[in-house]
Amino acid sequence: MPLLEAVGISKVFGKLTALDGAALTVGEREFHGLIGPNGSGKSTLMKCLAGALVPTQGKVTFINTDVTSLTPPERARAGMSLKFQITAVLPALTLYDNILLALQARSSLLDLAFSRSRGRLHEEVMAMLLQFRLADRAFDAAATLSHGQQQWLEIAMALACRPRLLLLDEPTGGMSLEERRVTGELLQPIKQHCSLLIVEHDLDFIRDICDRLTVLDQGKVLASGTVAEIQANRSVQEIYLRRA
Amino acid sequence: MSSTGTGIQPPPHVIEAARSPGMASAFAGRMKVLPILEVALLIAASIAPLVLRDYITVYATRVLILCLFALSFDLVWGYAGILSLGQSLFFGMAGYGVALLSRDFGVGSIFAVLPAGTLIGFVAALYLAGFLLLGRHPSSVVFVSLGTMTGAYTADRLARGSHYLGGQNGIPSIQPMTIGSYQLSEGPGFYYLVLAILVLIYLLSRFLLRSQFGLALAGLRENEQRIAFFGYKVQHLKAIIFAISGAIAGTAGSLYAFHEGFVWTNMLGVVMSTQVVLYVLFGGSGTLIGAVIGTAIVEGLSFWLSDNYRDIWPIILGVLLLLVILFRPLGLISLVLGERERVGHFGPSLKEKRNAAP
Numbered sequence: 369m370p371l372l373e374a375v376g377i378s379k380v381f382g383k384l385t386a387l388d389g390a391a392l393t394v395g396e397r398e399f400h401g402l403i404g405p406n407g408s409g410k411s412t413l414m415k416c417l418a419g420a421l422v423p424t425q426g427k428v429t430f431i432n433t434d435v436t437s438l439t440p441p442e443r444a445r446a447g448m449s450l451k452f453q454i455t456a457v458l459p460a461l462t463l464y465d466n467i468l469l470a471l472q473a474r475s476s477l478l479d480l481a482f483s484r485s486r487g488r489l490h491e492e493v494m495a496m497l498l499q500f501r502l503a504d505r506a507f508d509a510a511a512t513l514s515h516g517q518q519q520w521l522e523i524a525m526a527l528a529c530r531p532r533l534l535l536l537d538e539p540t541g542g543m544s545l546e547e548r549r550v551t552g553e554l555l556q557p558i559k560q561h562c563s564l565l566i567v568e569h570d571l572d573f574i575r576d577i578c579d580r581l582t583v584l585d586q587g588k589v590l591a592s593g594t595v596a597e598i599q600a601n602r603s604v605q606e607i608y609l610r611r612a
Numbered sequence: 613m614s615s616t617g618t619g620i621q622p623p624p625h626v627i628e629a630a631r632s633p634g635m636a637s638a639f640a641g642r643m644k645v646l647p648i649l650e651v652a653l654l655i656a657a658s659i660a661p662l663v664l665r666d667y668i669t670v671y672a673t674r675v676l677i678l679c680l681f682a683l684s685f686d687l688v689w690g691y692a693g694i695l696s697l698g699q700s701l702f703f704g705m706a707g708y709g710v711a712l713l714s715r716d717f718g719v720g721s722i723f724a725v726l727p728a729g730t731l732i733g734f735v736a737a738l739y740l741a742g743f744l745l746l747g748r749h750p751s752s753v754v755f756v757s758l759g760t761m762t763g764a765y766t767a768d769r770l771a772r773g774s775h776y777l778g779g780q781n782g783i784p785s786i787q788p789m790t791i792g793s794y795q796l797s798e799g800p801g802f803y804y805l806v807l808a809i810l811v812l813i814y815l816l817s818r819f820l821l822r823s824q825f826g827l828a829l830a831g832l833r834e835n836e837q838r839i840a841f842f843g844y845k846v847q848h849l850k851a852i853i854f855a856i857s858g859a860i861a862g863t864a865g866s867l868y869a870f871h872e873g874f875v876w877t878n879m880l881g882v883v884m885s886t887q888v889v890l891y892v893l894f895g896g897s898g899t900l901i902g903a904v905i906g907t908a909i910v911e912g913l914s915f916w917l918s919d920n921y922r923d924i925w926p927i928i929l930g931v932l933l934l935l936v937i938l939f940r941p942l943g944l945i946s947l948v949l950g951e952r953e954r955v956g957h958f959g960p961s962l963k964e965k966r967n968a969a970p
Binding site for chain 1: 748749820823824825827828830831834835837838839840841842843844845846848849852951952955957958959960
C-alpha cells in the first residue's frame with residue numbers, strides 16, 4: 369500500500385485547465401521527484417496534495433485515509449509536512465524558537481501554557497540545528513540568516529513536525545551550487561523515517577537524490593518510473609529538448 | 613537524533629558552543645530593560661496615593677482601570693495579531709451587567725460582582741469568537757476588525773434605545789462595592805484594590821505569554837498560515853486568547869462601573885474601543901508594560917493639557933499621538949527596548965537547564 373496516492377486530479381481555474389487527470393503515488397521511505405517544464409502543473413499538483421488548493425476532481429489518499437477535502441492543518445496532523453516555495457521562517461523569532469514551535473505543533477493547550485515539554489525538547493532542538501549546520505546561530509533571529517540557511521531552517525522546521533511525508537517545493541531555489549550539494553546531503557538521512565515528494569527545476573539535483581520521478585506536461589502525467597527509466601524515456605527527452 | 617551517517621559534521625567548536633549554556637546566558641545577560649521598568653513603575657504606582665492629592669488619586673484609579681482594559685487589547689492585538697476594534701463591547705457589557713446586578717438585585721459584594729463581570733466578558737468574547745474566528749478557514753484581519761467594531765456599535769445603539777438599560781443616560785447611582793461590611797468608595801482604598809488586581813492580572817498574563825503558549829501566539833502573529841501548516845489549531849488559539857482578553861476587559865469594565873458609580877452607553881461604543889487602540893499603539897504593542905505606559909501617559913497628558921490649554925488640548929494630544937505613531941511605530945517603549953527583548957525567547961532558562969543537568 370503506498371503512503372500517498374493521488375488519482376485523477378484535475379484543477380480548473382476559470383478557463384485554464386492546470387491539471388487534467390494527473391496521478392501520483394509515493395511509497396514508504398521513497399524520494400519522489402516531480403518534474404516538468406514551466407506551467408506543466410507541478411506546483412498546482414503539490415498544492416492540491418498539501419491542501420492549499422482543493423482539486424476540481426480526483427482523490428488523494430494518505431495512509432489509507434481520504435484526505436482530499438482536509439484542510440492543511442488537518443493534513444499536517446495526519447503526518448504531512450510542507451515546505452513553502454517562498455521561505456516562510458518566522459523572522460523575528462530565534463532559530464531555536466522556530467524549531468521549538470514546530471516541534472510542539474501537536475501539543476495540547478495545557479501543555480503549552482505550562483511549558484511542560486520545553487525542557488525535554490532542548491536536546492531535540494539542538495540536534496535538529498546541528499544536523500542542519502545552524503547550531504552556532506541558535507539564538508540569532510531567523511531574519512539574520514542567509515537565503516540558503518533560511519531554506520535549511522525551513523526544512524528543519526518541516527521535519528520537526530515529525531512527518532511521514534515531506535513535501536518540498538523548490539528547496540534549492542536561489543541557492544549556490546555548494547549550497548545545493550549540501551542540501552542534498554542534509555536530506556539523505558531523513559529517508560530512515562520519512563518519504564519525500566520534491567518539486568525542483570534542477571534536474572541534476574533531483575537525479576542525485578530521488579528514487580522515482582513523475583514527469584508532468586500540460587497538466588497530464590507524461591511518464592512515471594525510476595530515474596533510469598525516465599532518463600531513457602523518449603517523450604521526456606523530447607519535451608526537455610523542445611524547451612532547450 | 614544525531615547527525616552521524618550524513619558524512620558531514622559541523623566543526624567541533626560549534627557543537628561545543630551549542631551544548632554549553634554559555635550562549636544562552638550571554639543572551640539572557642542582555643535582557644534587562646523590561647524587569648527594571650516593571651519594578652520602577654510598580655514602586656511609583658505604590659507610593660502615588662501617599663504623595664498625590666485625593667482628587668488626583670481618584671483620577672489615577674480610573675487610569676489604572678483603563679490600564680487593565682489596555683492590557684486586554686494588547687493581548688489580542690499585540691500578541692496574537694487579532695485586530696479587535698470592539699474591545700469596549702466586553703468592557704461595557706460587564707459594566708452594564710454589574711450595574712444591573714446592583715440596581716435590580718442589590719448585589720454589590722466584590723466577591724460576586726467581579727467574577728460576574730469577568731464571566732460576562734469571557735462568555736461574550738467566546739460567543740463573538742464563535743462567529744468571527746472559529747470558521748473552518750482562518751478569517752481575515754479586515755473581517756475580524758469590522759466584525760468586532762460592528763458588535764460594539766450595535767451594542768451601543770441597542771443600549772441607547774433600551775428603556776430597561778436607561779437609554780442615553782445609562783444606569784446612574786450604582787451603590788458602592790462592598791467587601792464584607794466595608795463599603796469601598798473612591799479614594800486610596802479603591803486605588804490599592806485596583807492596583808492589586810492589575811498586578812495580579814499582569815503577572816498571570818506575563819506567565820502565559822512567556823510560556824510555550826506565548827511562543828505559539830508569536831508564531832500566530834508572525835505567520836498564521838505557516839503555523840497552521842505545522843498542525844497548530846490556529847482558530848482555537850485565537851478564540852482562546854480572544855476570550856481571555858474579553859474576561860480581562862470584563863474585569864476592568866466592572867471595576868469602572870463601581871468606581872464611577874454609573875454606566876453609560878459610551879462604555880460600549882466605538883469611542884472607547886478606539887481609545888484603547890491609541891493607548892496601546894502609543895505605549896508600544898506587544899509588550900505588557902507598553903500598554904500600561906501608553907495608558908498612563910495618554911491619560912496623564914489629557915489631564916494636564918485640559919487643565920492648561922483648555923481650548924486646544926485635543927489638538928495637541930492628537931499631534932503628539934500622530935508623531936509617536938509616525939516616528940515610533942512600535943510605540944514609546946521602543947525608545948528603551950530592543951526588538952530582541954520585545955519578542956523574547958522561549959527556550960529553557962539557564963536555571964532550568966542547570967536543574968535538568970545530571
